[in-house]
Amino acid sequence: MTRYTSATPDDRAEMLEAIGVESAADLFEQIPEPLRLGRPLAIPDGLSETEVFDRLAALAARNADAEKQVCFVGAGMYDHYVPAIVDAITSRSEFLTPYTPYQPEISQGGLQVMFEFQTAMSELTGLPVSNAGLYEGPSSVASAGYLAMGATKRRRFVVSRGVHPHSRETLATYSQGYRAEIVEVGLEGGLTDAAALAAAVDGETAAVILQSPNFLGAVEDVEALGAAAKEHGALLVVATDPMTLGILKPPGECGADIALGEGQPLGNRLDFGGPSFGFFCATEEQIRRMPGRIAGETEDIDGRRGFVLALQTREQHIRREKATNNICTAQALNALGAMVHLAWLGRHGFRELGELLAQRTAYARERLAAVDGVELLHEAPVVREFAVRLEAPVAAVLDRCAEGGIAAGYPLGHEYPEHENGLLVAITERRSREQIDELAEVLGTAIAEISSSRGSFSTKDVQKEPQAGGVA
Amino acid sequence: MPASETPMQRERAKTIYEKSKPGRRAAVLPDAGVPERPLEDLIPANLLRSEPPRLPEIAEPEIVRHYNRLSRRNFDLDSGFYPLGSCTMKHNPRLNERVAALPGHARLHPAQDPQRAQGALELMWLLQQSLGEICGLPHVSLQPSAGSHGELAGLLLTRAYHADRGEQRTKVLAPDTSHGTNPASVTMAGYEVVKVATNERGGVEMDDLRAKVTDEIACLMLTNPNTLGLFDENIAEIAALIHEVGGTLYYDGANLNAVMGQSRPGDMGFDIVHLNLHKSFSQPHGGGGPGAGPIAVSDRIEPYLPRPQVVRRESDNGGGPSFDLEFDRPKSIGRLRGFQGNFGVFVRSYAYILSLGADGLAEASETAVLNANYLKARLAEGRAGERLPIAFERHCMHEFVLSGKPMKKELGLATLDLAKRLLDYGFHPPTVYFPLLVDEALMVEPTETETKESLDAFADAIEQILTEAESDPEIAKQAPYTTPVRRLDEVRATRRPVVRQPLGD
Numbered sequence: 001m002t003r004y005t006s007a008t009p010d011d012r013a014e015m016l017e018a019i020g021v022e023s024a025a026d027l028f029e030q031i032p033e034p035l036r037l038g039r040p041l042a043i044p045d046g047l048s049e050t051e052v053f054d055r056l057a058a059l060a061a062r063n064a065d066a067e068k069q070v071c072f073v074g075a076g077m078y079d080h081y082v083p084a085i086v087d088a089i090t091s092r093s094e095f096l097t098p099y100t101p102y103q104p105e106i107s108q109g110g111l112q113v114m115f116e117f118q119t120a121m122s123e124l125t126g127l128p129v130s131n132a133g134l135y136e137g138p139s140s141v142a143s144a145g146y147l148a149m150g151a152t153k154r155r156r157f158v159v160s161r162g163v164h165p166h167s168r169e170t171l172a173t174y175s176q177g178y179r180a181e182i183v184e185v186g187l188e189g190g191l192t193d194a195a196a197l198a199a200a201v202d203g204e205t206a207a208v209i210l211q212s213p214n215f216l217g218a219v220e221d222v223e224a225l226g227a228a229a230k231e232h233g234a235l236l237v238v239a240t241d242p243m244t245l246g247i248l249k250p251p252g253e254c255g256a257d258i259a260l261g262e263g264q265p266l267g268n269r270l271d272f273g274g275p276s277f278g279f280f281c282a283t284e285e286q287i288r289r290m291p292g293r294i295a296g297e298t299e300d301i302d303g304r305r306g307f308v309l310a311l312q313t314r315e316q317h318i319r320r321e322k323a324t325n326n327i328c329t330a331q332a333l334n335a336l337g338a339m340v341h342l343a344w345l346g347r348h349g350f351r352e353l354g355e356l357l358a359q360r361t362a363y364a365r366e367r368l369a370a371v372d373g374v375e376l377l378h379e380a381p382v383v384r385e386f387a388v389r390l391e392a393p394v395a396a397v398l399d400r401c402a403e404g405g406i407a408a409g410y411p412l413g414h415e416y417p418e419h420e421n422g423l424l425v426a427i428t429e430r431r432s433r434e435q436i437d438e439l440a441e442v443l444g445t446a447i448a449e450i451s452s453s454r455g456s457f458s459t460k461d462v463q464k465e466p467q468a469g470g471v472a
Numbered sequence: 473m474p475a476s477e478t479p480m481q482r483e484r485a486k487t488i489y490e491k492s493k494p495g496r497r498a499a500v501l502p503d504a505g506v507p508e509r510p511l512e513d514l515i516p517a518n519l520l521r522s523e524p525p526r527l528p529e530i531a532e533p534e535i536v537r538h539y540n541r542l543s544r545r546n547f548d549l550d551s552g553f554y555p556l557g558s559c560t561m562k563h564n565p566r567l568n569e570r571v572a573a574l575p576g577h578a579r580l581h582p583a584q585d586p587q588r589a590q591g592a593l594e595l596m597w598l599l600q601q602s603l604g605e606i607c608g609l610p611h612v613s614l615q616p617s618a619g620s621h622g623e624l625a626g627l628l629l630t631r632a633y634h635a636d637r638g639e640q641r642t643k644v645l646a647p648d649t650s651h652g653t654n655p656a657s658v659t660m661a662g663y664e665v666v667k668v669a670t671n672e673r674g675g676v677e678m679d680d681l682r683a684k685v686t687d688e689i690a691c692l693m694l695t696n697p698n699t700l701g702l703f704d705e706n707i708a709e710i711a712a713l714i715h716e717v718g719g720t721l722y723y724d725g726a727n728l729n730a731v732m733g734q735s736r737p738g739d740m741g742f743d744i745v746h747l748n749l750h751k752s753f754s755q756p757h758g759g760g761g762p763g764a765g766p767i768a769v770s771d772r773i774e775p776y777l778p779r780p781q782v783v784r785r786e787s788d789n790g791g792g793p794s795f796d797l798e799f800d801r802p803k804s805i806g807r808l809r810g811f812q813g814n815f816g817v818f819v820r821s822y823a824y825i826l827s828l829g830a831d832g833l834a835e836a837s838e839t840a841v842l843n844a845n846y847l848k849a850r851l852a853e854g855r856a857g858e859r860l861p862i863a864f865e866r867h868c869m870h871e872f873v874l875s876g877k878p879m880k881k882e883l884g885l886a887t888l889d890l891a892k893r894l895l896d897y898g899f900h901p902p903t904v905y906f907p908l909l910v911d912e913a914l915m916v917e918p919t920e921t922e923t924k925e926s927l928d929a930f931a932d933a934i935e936q937i938l939t940e941a942e943s944d945p946e947i948a949k950q951a952p953y954t955t956p957v958r959r960l961d962e963v964r965a966t967r968r969p970v971v972r973q974p975l976g977d
Contacts, residue, residue, distance in 0.1 A: 034708070043829060130971070
């Protein structure tokens with residue numbers, strides 16, 4: 001179906017005449033005849049706008065989204081409230097529809113947003129240099145690995161098992177290409193095993209890669225763990241959750257050379273996993289090795305302040321095979337959403353939100369730990385996510401909770417077989433005390449019912465003592 | 473300072489941090505509603521931050537005003553003609569934004585159990601099927617986040633394919649006209665780039681190719697039509713040469729908008745294709761992202777596709793089919809990113825495919841090619857024809873490349889000057905100085921969604937600029953005059969980079 005085109009039969013005739021051909025088909029004669037398709041694609045013909053809308057609305061209706069189920073699932077992406085002004089600003093044509101700002105004179109809006117965003121991420125992470133954004137979190141970890149190889153001329157990464165499994169797997173995928181070796185260091189009590197880490201780092205190590213809070217929600221002592229990297233001249237790479245940086249010591253103050261992460265919690269919706277953005281900050285020393293776009297301040301010929309893409313000599317469109325990375329995308333619109341969200345929260349709101357998450361999470365952790373058949377998986381300090389162990393098969397429990405209108409969390413068993421019935425529970429400002437109480441109830445009922453139908457009984461038939469929630 | 477500043481030029485850039493004042497705020501957060509404890513009781517003090525990050529302090533009305541004013545300092549596709557070559561700046565249908573924002577899409581958690589995300593997985597599967605048919609390659613992974621990510625994926629697939637056959641190959645061929653991401657991806661994938669020359673018709677130089685095809689070649693990366701907007705007629709022979717030595721053939725789908733429903737990379741002999749959903753399939757460019765770069769591959773490459781893969785399972789008990797994420801793929805190269813990819817982009821692109829259908833896609837490509845050839849013909853007339861000749865004289869596909877070499881020699885105007893003067897005329901300039909093998913290159917891609925009137929206006933503007941340059945070339949050399957800022961010092965931004973706002977306490 002003709003859609004979004006304007007050429008009338010008269011237009012076509014005039015255009016063909018100007019070109020000097022009989023028909024548009026003549027223009028396709030440069031394609032050798034055997035390679036012309038010569039039939040319609042096996043795709044249905046086009047539909048009207050209302051039909052397309054209805055078709056997609058029907059598909060959307062078959063998903064249990066966070067409006068249909070109360071969402072306690074996190075694992076890197078979170079059901080935060082995206083303020084109304086984020087939608088209002090990101091849907092403006094002037095931000096939605098331009099390309100990368102290759103012509104800075106007519107792209108000052110987008111370039112200044114990048115500059116403001118870089119400033120915000122630099123403030124959050126405590127590192128002086130930020131780029132304008134990468135694809136998303138896990139591939140940013142792989143890009144940090146590539147940078148570290150270039151900086152150290154070494155090919156080994158020491159990676160904590162607390163790093164998001166998707167990040168570790170993505171790093172492994174990229175490593176097949178740039179040929180790096182990965183050494184994994186395990187967790188003890190929810191935290192990276194410091195002794196094992198120190199033993200694994202040596203003079204061949206390009207980077208030590210940590211995550212804090214780690215995948216199990218635990219806040220790592222990055223500074224202490226990072227000492228091994230410093231000692232051997234490896235870069236310290238820290239993945240982090242930006243929403244925790246209102247209250248946690250920023251990676252830059254803990255000795256990180258690179259701080260990065262998944263940006264979705266800042267002003268981006270869940271979207272079943274994307275698009276979002278990755279943020280990537282580093283020390284001054286690494287500025288010329290950074291991946292991705294970077295906006296910089298300058299002046300025009302009349303002395304007016306302006307912004308341009310800086311340090312383009314790092315990039316693929318200039319340096320080709322010698323570029324510091326192949327990336328060409330900055331997720332500019334997603335970074336704009338983050339910037340507007342951060343401006344809306346502001347200096348104090350951002351900290352207050354971090355505190356709110358910590359308080360509600362402490363409550364939820366304690367509340368769940370008191371449920372029969374639920375135990376804390378670790379007691380390390382947490383901010384907004386924590387892990388528990390269920391005394392019933394986690395898949396069956398999650399099914400029951402879903403029937404009760406709750407997405408209770410992220411099952412750990414697939415990626416952490418050592419925690420077969422582990423469950424990761426995430427809290428946002430949208431999860432009220434009442435919803436947390438409801439989760440505890442539904443979870444308790446589900447476990448009890450499954451346990452009794454399996455003919456086994458909880459090992460805790462005595463009423464449990466309330467446990468301290470994450471007190472270190 | 474010139475006296476005749478425009479109002480927007482008079483308004484000097486001020487960042488949101490410079491509008492901040494202690495005590496102002498926008499957000500009001502809910503009460504915690506739970507018993508609160510000192511933060512130090514929850515998290516050890518040595519892990520806590522001493523001072524909050526210096527984010528701006530500003531009320532909502534001024535945040536809205538700040539970003540709305542900033543937005544007016546951008547030129548965008550919805551405001552005017554944007555013939556940026558190799559970028560396919562086609563209209564972004566607003567229907568697609570609406571369906572992507574439905575809560576069932578926008579608020580769906582990526583770790584939702586597949587049985588409770590059937591609509592999303594079915595949509596992904598349907599998109600995979602459609603893209604596979606458009607490419608003529610049956611197996612699709614939606615995971616790559618952008619074109620360059622798809623390229624890296626394709627090269628890692630190539631590596632896995634050869635490794636599985638016990639081979640270690642080291643080199644990847646790419647024409648000198650290729651996009652910069654191609655060689656950059658090759659290096660990242662641990663291969664060495666071998667450049668192939670271009671012949672006098674703008675295609676691959678066959679003798680050069682023959683000389684460089686050896687059993688060390690892992691892959692040939694090609695864009696077809698290439699970045700000159702020309703279809704390489706020797707593609708069947710090229711494919712045969714690469715396949716004879718056991719290499720794979722990679723198709724950079726940045727230019728797919730020329731051939732949808734007309735010709736398929738799979739039928740040309742390609743093994744791996746990436747598609748830019750933000751180009752041919754109408755995802756808005758967002759000022760430099762987001763996009764998505766799905767890949768379609770042949771049977772022999774399929775076992776190595778990234779995981780997880782979206783699959784359809786037929787029911788055992790006579791019910792309807794169900795959709796799932798398949799992780800058990802032992803030969804897979806693994807993940808390229810978190811979760812399943814840029815789903816929001818998939819929704820928009822699938823809505824676009826549903827809207828156009830088979831007939832509409834073919835018509836879109838046909839009109840894109842018609843528009844490009846018409847604009848090329850218009851620019852072959854008059855002064856443009858003399859000063860800005862076409863680099864390769866033949867019919868083009870969806871884009872074409874002009875050379876500003878005579879303009880520079882005869883009028884002293886560089887391609888950059890012409891581009892900057894176009895800004896004053898209200899047009900986004902074409903891609904400049906690419907491809908590299910054309911002197912003073914201008915790469916023009918009008919797309920199918922432009923009217924004949926827009927194309928005529930653009931050709932007229934070029935003619936006017938060249939006319940005024942004959943009497944006073946300084947006009948263009950000092951351009952632009954009307955934009956929010958004038959020519960910027962890019963060298964300084966690289967020599968002494970200032971990449972963030974300095975902030976006091």
